[in-house]
Amino acid sequence: MILIAARGLAIGYGRTRIAGDLDLSVIAGSVTCLLGPNGVGKTTLFKTLLGLLPPLSGAVEMDGDDLSRLDRQTIARHIAYVPQAHIAEFPYSVIDLVVMGRTAHLGAFGGPRRMDYEAAMAALDQLGIAALAERDSTRISGGQRQLVLIARALAQRTRIIMMDEPTASLDFGNRIRVLDTIRALSRSGLAVVLSTHEPEHAFVVADQVAILGQDRFATGPVEAVMTSQQLSHLYGIELKVERTPSGRFVVGPA
Amino acid sequence: MRTATILLSLAVLLFAMSVIACGIGPFRIPPLDVLKAVLHRVTEGSDASAIDTVLFSIRLPRIAAAAFVGAALAAAGAAYQSLFRNPLVSPDILGVSTGAGLGAVIGILLGFPVILIQALGFGGGLVTVAVVAALARGLRGSGDVLVLVLAGIVVGALAGAAISLVKVLADPYDQLPAITFWLLGSLAGVKASDVAATAPVVLFGLAPLILLRWRIGVLSLGDDEARALGVEVGRLRAIVIAAATLVTASVVAISGVIGWVGLMVPHMARLLVGPRFDRLLPAAILLGAAFMVSVDTLARSAACIEIPLGVLTAVIGGPAFVWLLARNRRKVLP
Numbered sequence: 001m002i003l004i005a006a007r008g009l010a011i012g013y014g015r016t017r018i019a020g021d022l023d024l025s026v027i028a029g030s031v032t033c034l035l036g037p038n039g040v041g042k043t044t045l046f047k048t049l050l051g052l053l054p055p056l057s058g059a060v061e062m063d064g065d066d067l068s069r070l071d072r073q074t075i076a077r078h079i080a081y082v083p084q085a086h087i088a089e090f091p092y093s094v095i096d097l098v099v100m101g102r103t104a105h106l107g108a109f110g111g112p113r114r115m116d117y118e119a120a121m122a123a124l125d126q127l128g129i130a131a132l133a134e135r136d137s138t139r140i141s142g143g144q145r146q147l148v149l150i151a152r153a154l155a156q157r158t159r160i161i162m163m164d165e166p167t168a169s170l171d172f173g174n175r176i177r178v179l180d181t182i183r184a185l186s187r188s189g190l191a192v193v194l195s196t197h198e199p200e201h202a203f204v205v206a207d208q209v210a211i212l213g214q215d216r217f218a219t220g221p222v223e224a225v226m227t228s229q230q231l232s233h234l235y236g237i238e239l240k241v242e243r244t245p246s247g248r249f250v251v252g253p254a
Numbered sequence: 255m256r257t258a259t260i261l262l263s264l265a266v267l268l269f270a271m272s273v274i275a276c277g278i279g280p281f282r283i284p285p286l287d288v289l290k291a292v293l294h295r296v297t298e299g300s301d302a303s304a305i306d307t308v309l310f311s312i313r314l315p316r317i318a319a320a321a322f323v324g325a326a327l328a329a330a331g332a333a334y335q336s337l338f339r340n341p342l343v344s345p346d347i348l349g350v351s352t353g354a355g356l357g358a359v360i361g362i363l364l365g366f367p368v369i370l371i372q373a374l375g376f377g378g379g380l381v382t383v384a385v386v387a388a389l390a391r392g393l394r395g396s397g398d399v400l401v402l403v404l405a406g407i408v409v410g411a412l413a414g415a416a417i418s419l420v421k422v423l424a425d426p427y428d429q430l431p432a433i434t435f436w437l438l439g440s441l442a443g444v445k446a447s448d449v450a451a452t453a454p455v456v457l458f459g460l461a462p463l464i465l466l467r468w469r470i471g472v473l474s475l476g477d478d479e480a481r482a483l484g485v486e487v488g489r490l491r492a493i494v495i496a497a498a499t500l501v502t503a504s505v506v507a508i509s510g511v512i513g514w515v516g517l518m519v520p521h522m523a524r525l526l527v528g529p530r531f532d533r534l535l536p537a538a539i540l541l542g543a544a545f546m547v548s549v550d551t552l553a554r555s556a557a558c559i560e561i562p563l564g565v566l567t568a569v570i571g572g573p574a575f576v577w578l579l580a581r582n583r584r585k586v587l588p
Contacts, residue, residue, distance in 0.1 A: 052478050052482065072485060072486050073486075076482060076483055079482070080482070081479065081483075088474075089341070089474060090529035092530065103469065106468065108466075108469075109468075111532050
């Protein structure tokens with residue numbers, strides 16, 4: 001089932017067109033990995049898919065509805081956003097930050113009720129960080145903070161989660177932990193879209209890869225898209241994709 | 255649960271401070287007699303006694319005005335701190351106080367009656383923020399926060415320059431003292447009719463902040479995150495700016511410009527109930543009211559002359575703020 005689709009999408013800010021003719025479909029229970037060098041517009045594409053930026057032409061469709069015609073509350077009930085982990089301006093406790101994920105399910109004038117706290121606790125539990133609930137979210141590690149933001153997206157109870165470079169600035173162990181989490185989420189039926197600077201992460205978690213380069217956009221199954229030739233062209237440096245005897249894929253200079 | 259207890263304590267504090275303030279002055283009234291007099295007035299009407307006259311014609315209007323001023327400034331400050339994602343923001347960041355000041359000093363210069371001076375102050379505040387918002391829109395299409403703040407600084411500086419010009423033009427023996435006193439804030443001339451005119455406007459402006467308190471808190475996460483969580487950011491921001499401007503301009507019109515309260519009281523409230531805006535707002539409102547009632551009582555009773563409120567809030571607020579910073583840096587600053 002296609003949850004979200006971009007059709008003939010052109011992205012950019014105001015009159016500045018960054019990329020055009022993008023087509024992408026995301027199905028339930030899949031992981032889509034978005035790769036591309038710095039400055040080609042990954043973040044712009046991300047924001048357009050989230051409906052935070054209007055498309056210059058074409059459309060993003062959610063269940064067949066044009067995203068630009070939907071209000072934020074409706075979109076937020078279907079698509080959750082995990083930003084890059086950053087320190088909030090105010091020292092909210094972890095549970096307070098996670099329960100903010102329930103906003104789209106609250107009335108216009110209401111605050112969270114018992115069931116919303118239960119949903120938030122369940123999300124923390126699912127990621128194995130329930131013990132952090134009462135901690136100050138500005139005083140936990142970067143890896144924990146990333147997991148907390150993922151928990152907030154889970155508390156939002158959407159079918160799609162979009163993660164902006166969820167493994168950036170994490171240490172090695174936390175990267176693996178976050179990738180495992182993404183895999184587990186997709187197995188539970190969620191569609192996950194993530195951007196990353198690590199091609200090897202795409203081999204580990206992705207069902208589908210979308211690459212956004214200066215002059216090209218391609219989507220497809222991981223092994224079809226992630227060839228030595230494509231990646232070399234994408235990053236403008238000679239790269240080679242190799243398969244290790246244990247079956248892992250590694251990407252390195254040719 | 256804990257928040258409810260703290261809010262109840264703050265309400266009791268506000269009540270106690272008000273009762274004590276009623277009794278303080280050249281004509282002293284013990285707290286119990288204050289309560290008796292109020293009860294008597296409510297059940298049997300005015301008895302034209304000395305206590306009744308002092309209480310209902312002089313002290314209660316002024317105390318009620320102080321409570322409204324403190325509540326409004328603290329609520330507007332807390333809302334702006336969440337909106338601008340900056341704990342060092344105060345209600346006059348968009349120039350509302352300076353604009354109100356300009357309107358009022360022009361009224362004083364032209365020798366208008368008090369009611370018209372207040373109306374000019376109120377109008378000056380609203381017009382200034384409207385100009386700031388329009389300027390920010392024109393510069394950057396949508397309501398970009400940084401452009402909004404910069405526009406506020408520019409327009410505020412212009413209004414400040416205009417105030418200086420009015421001071422130069424004013425009669426130094428008659429008008430200048432009135433202008434100076436107004437710019438430093440005072441509740442000395444407040445009448446019951448002023449309170450009756452201001453209270454509905456303040457309540458009307460506080461209502462959207464109270465109703466939308468959860469979403470205003472979510473706004474503090476930043477525009478993109480708040481929108482992704484389901485908040486219509488542009489609309490909510492416009493509502494918050496309009497509401498905060500309305501309450502600030504309406505209290506500045508009767509009290510003059512009083513600094514520090516809108517910056518410092520939200521921080522004190524944050525120490526009590528934490529950073530969550532839906533808990534912070536009621537705490538800031540109660541604490542702001544109690545603080546202002548205490549400060550105004552000090553202003554009219556500590557010395558043989560009226561001390562300007564702006565002077566007292568700066569003397570109390572400045573050191574208190576430094577103490578907060580030093581003692582609890584994590585909770586005050588990011």
